[in-house]
Amino acid sequence: MDFSTMIDFEKLQASVVSNLTAQWSAIISSLPNLIGALLILILGIIVAMIFKKISQTLLRRVGLDRISNKAGVSEVMQDAGMVKRPSIFAGKIIFWMVLFVFLVPAANMLGLTELVKLFKGFIGFLPKIITALVIIIFGMMFSQFLRRTIMEKPSTIGSNSAKTLGNLVYGIMVTVIVLVALEQLDIETVLLHNIIMLVVGGMMLMLAVAVGLGSREVAHNLLSGIYAREQFGQGDVIEVDGVTGVVSEVGALSTIISLEDDQNMSIPNSSLYQQVIKIASDSD
Numbered sequence: 001m002d003f004s005t006m007i008d009f010e011k012l013q014a015s016v017v018s019n020l021t022a023q024w025s026a027i028i029s030s031l032p033n034l035i036g037a038l039l040i041l042i043l044g045i046i047v048a049m050i051f052k053k054i055s056q057t058l059l060r061r062v063g064l065d066r067i068s069n070k071a072g073v074s075e076v077m078q079d080a081g082m083v084k085r086p087s088i089f090a091g092k093i094i095f096w097m098v099l100f101v102f103l104v105p106a107a108n109m110l111g112l113t114e115l116v117k118l119f120k121g122f123i124g125f126l127p128k129i130i131t132a133l134v135i136i137i138f139g140m141m142f143s144q145f146l147r148r149t150i151m152e153k154p155s156t157i158g159s160n161s162a163k164t165l166g167n168l169v170y171g172i173m174v175t176v177i178v179l180v181a182l183e184q185l186d187i188e189t190v191l192l193h194n195i196i197m198l199v200v201g202g203m204m205l206m207l208a209v210a211v212g213l214g215s216r217e218v219a220h221n222l223l224s225g226i227y228a229r230e231q232f233g234q235g236d237v238i239e240v241d242g243v244t245g246v247v248s249e250v251g252a253l254s255t256i257i258s259l260e261d262d263q264n265m266s267i268p269n270s271s272l273y274q275q276v277i278k279i280a281s282d283s284d
Helices: 003-061 066-070 073-079 086-108 115-153 159-184 188-229 269-275
Strands: 236-241 243-250 254-258 263-268 277-280
Touching: 003 066, 003 086, 066 086, 066 115, 086 115, 115 159, 159 188, 188 243, 188 254, 188 269, 243 263, 263 269
Parallel strands: none
Antiparallel strands: 236 243, 236 277, 243 254, 254 263
16 A cells, blocks of 8 residues: 555544534534523423313313204214214314424424424414314304204194205305305315305205295195185085085195095185185074
């Protein structure tokens, strides 16, 4: 080995030692920050778990699971693949919210500026997320309340109509709630809003046409009822399509007659106007 080769080897050795020394010095100097960040992270996990347990216990005691079941929120969560109880799910959300608060100083201590910006942005976005969740939860509860209220009044519009109307109102309310929640999250909903408005507008137009066509028969019965009350009243004996009975009541849309077998029959007033034959009155 000549003298020049020995010099090159010594330079290489010195360079390697210098780099290793610099890296080791960097590790030693950053070790306090690393330990501090780790301690902050451990403290954050402990505090987040405490908040999680407390929140889950409080939410269970105030009846969140029971209210969610009645409001249909639990059913929606199960359809979305979330099988946990609402109180447990809310506790997990609170856990991560608290933990993110501790992640910011931990990342800042390690000099991870981009990660710090990301965490700060998420923390600043938390109020909007909470607001959107509150809107969805209470909106679903109110929508379910409306649907059940409508379905529990079938005597007015019929059980099938009440069920259809209840589901229709529920669907419209859920759609509006989702749109409001998305707007709280600053998600662009103009296109979705326009599509939904077109669909709802089309449904309302179809409903208006159906009501318009059906109201012709209703108006016919109303006008025929006015005529029927002028021609006969309670106690008169009439015959309609070969059926004879005594008039019990002349209503707005139909007339009730009592048959010989102690049964009642409801006849649309329009049929009375066209076919009724007055036989005798009670006074006769």
